[in-house]
Amino acid sequence: MNHSTPEPKPVHLAVYDTFADWETGHTTAYLARAGREIRTVGPNREPVKTVGGVRIQPDLALDELRPEDSSLLILTGADLWDTGDDLAPFARKARAFLDAGVPVAAICGGTAGLAREGLLDDRAHTSAVSFYLAATGYKGGERYVDADAVTDGNLVTAGPTEPVAFAREVFGLLGVYEGEVLDAWYRLFHDSDPEAYAVLEKAGQ
Template sequence: MTQTVYLALTDQLADWEYGHVAAQVNIQHFQQNPGRYEIRTVGLTLDPIRTVGGVRMLPDVALADVVVEDAAMLVLPGGDGWEDAAVATAFGELARRFRAAGKPVAAICGATVALAGAGVLDDVAHTSNFVGALGTYGGAALYRDERVVRDQGVITAGGASSLEFAREVLAELETFASPTLEAWYEWNRDDTAEAFGKLVASVQE
């Protein structure tokens, strides 16, 4: 059975923050169980949004129609749209529903503010763009000044760490075998023929 990884679309979405996640969840190359996951985009409504880069995107489903029980994960990319309190509150509540159902949630950059506001970060280690970015919330003592943090199914990262964010999302979903995941990360980080060779070899072993 194919499970859905929901990717949130908000106005002024940060184009660079979700690319690795969407591609590697949807592309079947190197995956342990091809066809296990699919990406579906979710918006506050079905109205199109514009990204920071000016790209027009149309959600597959409205937030009210998300079926949490059949989902694999909720991914919340950052962007300027999270400054809208209604957007942050609505997606924060969706994230709470995912956590209540035992489903993982991943947020990067400004989207981490929505998790903090919804109480999702109150009992897990986490990070964001910088100390203080999350304002006043219950989990401040658990903040870690790191590129990415994954704890108990909650993944958070700063906006300059999209590759590390993707690595932890793929690890949580067990999309790749561990050696393949590390080789994939090394290849994207270093961009060398040697690293690509390690990636291919990890799948053939």
């Protein structure tokens, strides 16, 4: 009999015009290195263009994405979060994921989208600054945490200047890296700590 662990479900990265290139690079690169499949999900299947001018062809459209087919939905920042309701369907999808017990990770503008959707009213969270979220009119101000990144249950949030802390929280939530290895990964990429490299080397053997 074959008792091998089933393949983990893919991680879904939301992509849309003005997507902030730098915010999820560490997260997706190291999830992929750990053997996780990354699939991009756009508003539809038309190509999108990041804030850095990189064209991305989505693997699937938002309405094709089901929480039961995913291990995580990542919502990246984008100018579009703050200029209208174009990305509101992505926040509604995040609600479906959280309702189904599937994790969501949001950074920068993605956190404002979740705030508008009411998903931060009763969860500890962070963002760029508290008044950025306060401007959404949400009711979760008392749950705001002044930290680089925050995990509450199945939800990770971070501000735009914390892509490494964001990745750390995602890896911890998914169990990709744990304990001293997770700590060493963060120290290497956040603090350029040379001693952390040795820990990762040893763990990789």
